[in-house]
Amino acid sequence: MIKLKVVIIGFMLIFLAGCFPSSDLSKQEMLLQGSTMGTTYNIKVVIENNTVDTKKIHLGIDALLVQLNQEMSTYIADSELSRFNKSTSLAPIKISVGLQRVIKEAIRLGDLSEGTLDVTVGPLVNLWGFGPEYQPDIVPSDEALLLARQRIGLSKLVLIGNKLSKKTPSLYVDLSTIAKGYGVDLVAEYLEEKGINNYLIEIGGEMRLKGFKHTGELWHVAIEKPIQDASGEQRSVYQVIIPKNNAVATSGDYRNYHEANGKRFSHIIDPESGKPINHKLVSVTVIHSSSMTADGLSTAMMVMGEAKAIAFAEKNGIAAYIIAKTEHGFVEQSTVKFMQYLK
Template identity: 65%
Template sequence: MKTGQVLKQSRFIISRNWLLALTLAFLFSCSDNNQKSGKQEVLLQGNTMGTTYTVKLIGDEQDVENKQVHEKINALLKQVNQEMSTYIPNSELSLFNKSTSGEPVAISEGLERVMAEAIRLGKLTGGKLDVTVGPLVNLWGFGPEYRPETVPSDELLAETKAKTGLDKLTLAEHKLAKALPSLYVDLSTIAKGYGVDKVAELVEANGYQNYLVEIGGEMRLKGFKHNGSLWHVAIEKPITTERAVQQIIVPKDNAVATSGDYRIYFEADGQRFSHIIDPDTGKPINHKLVSVTVIHPSSMTADGLSTAMMVMGEKQAMTFAEENDLAALFIVKTEDGFEQQSTVKFVQFLK
């Protein structure tokens, strides 16, 4: 498609993260109602970050109630939102984005932790994870703004791309600064993962060592279910026409994050435009890799790495994962369907 070609009669597809539904359905189906151990599975649910959360604790329901664990989780997630949401006008991150000052700004411990990891992963992945690409996401119509009727021109693309870049961010001495007044930071690629980590830390601090924490499909698990079996997670087959399981994994005491481009995209004149933007080109990714799952002790790190490797494409992502000793599973689209590949470190988690 030539630059500037009109995107008429296009199809725009946005769907919820079905990995969550599949995972929870599988976890419930594997649940043993014969509670010989005497332990219970306490289910806590709610809304956060524009999605839902689920926490499963193995213990005593009255104990969970007495410790006010649900209330503590809600308060914690409210604080995380207030620190790094781009949808709350007066959130800490929103105020930083609105500011045109280049002076360093003191930031909260939570925002500093996430920004530090975003910058670290950005450098580690050679810039493939870039939390400043929001203007490019909007340009291609996957942000809060309306989708343009034409493919952005090379000039507009270059102009927008100049407004992005991790190199324009500086984090030092608990302060964050931007070299470009209009720089916009969006932490959606790792904020949910951070929320999962914080909730996991909270439930452990309250004495629970067997749990599942999930926010919008990102999750962290530890220990065993009430029947003594390990937690199982279902990875979705990357198709839009139905919900099906691609692979069952047993993450053990780890976090799991999956990134894919098969649920959010638009099509025009036979060409498919993914919602995942390559910071190097400023354009939607265009390769055969359709899903990446990462298993890592930190949900925030797994969240960021799965997105970065989706940007890379199958060959670069596999090389990167092996070189960095990551547990990663890749699903690649072929002429005959889908091909599943994984790093050596991931094999131990396959069911």
């Protein structure tokens, strides 16, 4: 499942001030850009007195993301995850620290959301034409859906320490709902290890921010208006937020979909029905200390639909902001915990 981009103020749109600018000319803001996980990344770091070798930092970031891809991509045939998916063995195998971290959190969030977030839903994603072999005109038969649904289920994935196993030989794990967020967290950890504590990291729309811009201003982020325009030409700001030292993830279905037989199908699959979601909720934004967690939660809530998503977020103390489409236009709701981040 591919996540929608959160618009970054200062990268794509306009500049917004969070406080009075600083006159400290010793601080410099550097932009590091590149490609990873089938998308792009944009990272702003604030350097003081040229004390950090940004070229070396950039190379380090690229190395981390290459390793992450080699561990978790379903698009790389010999990745660690692809090898696990291809195996029909039920014996536990030792996995990398990174893969262990992501699968552990995926299982936790799957349990928390009562199966709404299910990283074993890959066979259904592929069946509807949104997987590695993209097929935009696919509408599966009921028989095909039944067979695919029999292959999925988070309870069939077992993680004990650093050993991973499957209870059914055909189990297939897809971490696209959480891996980009983990990539953001990984980069944040790396930057802080290098003594950089003022940054904005964005990978494929998933974000994490800390500290201030070089001017002394707080980082500002804009949630885009959920307009169904595949070209992206009509993108505009819907709500500006100030996340402070947190991560931001937005999930939605208004830009990544396909049409077949005159019907529109979302890329987000409901594990319970085995079909693309079909409700009025069009966008969910979650703020959390971890980008990986925010990534997974925003997708889970997107599957739930408007009423269930807000109830789930309030019950679990999640900072969430949702946008639903009605016959009168867009209507937004936010949890109590989210309100502190509204501009």
